[in-house]
Amino acid sequence: GAVVSQHPSWVICKSGTSVKIECRSLDFQATTMFWYRQFPKQSLMLMATSNEGSKATYEQGVEKDKFLINHASLTLSTLTVTSAHPEDSSFYICSARDWTRPYEQYFGPGTRLTVT
Amino acid sequence: KQEVTQIPAALSVPEGENLVLNCSFTDSAIYNLQWFRQDPGKGLTSLLLIQSSQREQTSGRLNASLDKSSGRSTLYIAASQPGDSATYLCAVRQLRGGSQGNLIFGKGTKLSVKP
Numbered sequence: 001g002a003v004v005s006q007h008p009s010w011v012i013c014k015s016g017t018s019v020k021i022e023c024r025s026l027d028f029q030a031t032t033m034f035w036y037r038q039f040p041k042q043s044l045m046l047m048a049t050s051n052e053g054s055k056a057t058y059e060q061g062v063e064k065d066k067f068l069i070n071h072a073s074l075t076l077s078t079l080t081v082t083s084a085h086p087e088d089s090s091f092y093i094c095s096a097r098d099w100t101r102p103y104e105q106y107f108g109p110g111t112r113l114t115v116t
Numbered sequence: 117k118q119e120v121t122q123i124p125a126a127l128s129v130p131e132g133e134n135l136v137l138n139c140s141f142t143d144s145a146i147y148n149l150q151w152f153r154q155d156p157g158k159g160l161t162s163l164l165l166i167q168s169s170q171r172e173q174t175s176g177r178l179n180a181s182l183d184k185s186s187g188r189s190t191l192y193i194a195a196s197q198p199g200d201s202a203t204y205l206c207a208v209r210q211l212r213g214g215s216q217g218n219l220i221f222g223k224g225t226k227l228s229v230k231p
Contacts, residue, residue, distance in 0.1 A: 044221040046219070103165075106162075108159050
């Protein structure tokens, strides 16, 4: 089946630093990837949608200069949280769509970010 | 604006019991509805996907129904097992954008099945 991986699974960083999270589709080509954020006991909130080779589309209220998304290849997207603050601490989940099965989205295992 | 609500927020049942999880959505203009399972600190596993033209889908002990006109879906779990313990998320895909539409998630129902 379609597998999406994320790295790292867990990261702690100091306030003011930047952290990069990778999302990879392991056995399919993902023309579209999605980044979600999930706070405790809350639903997943879509942050941005990225299509390979083009700029990401950010949801209202999400700062594009703070959450940098790069989707440079059909199997890799990265999310960089710049100048992280404690309120950025959250669970970040990526999702990828297989271009041959556009009605399906496959989710990664998530990355727990803690900013101290 | 589409809103997805799941009731109850948490549920604890003894092993072997049949149970129903509820999901409601405010805008019936959906492309499809999907139920996911999320284990603690983990990503999502898709359980069932119901297209807007369908009434239900079944997979093993799971049965999901959809009443689009009333904005409701249920997930029925038969003969629950401790391994079913997880958070169950309901998500609707917006009609706008078709198969490319955004998924809107509920907050989930945390299920605990006690042996």
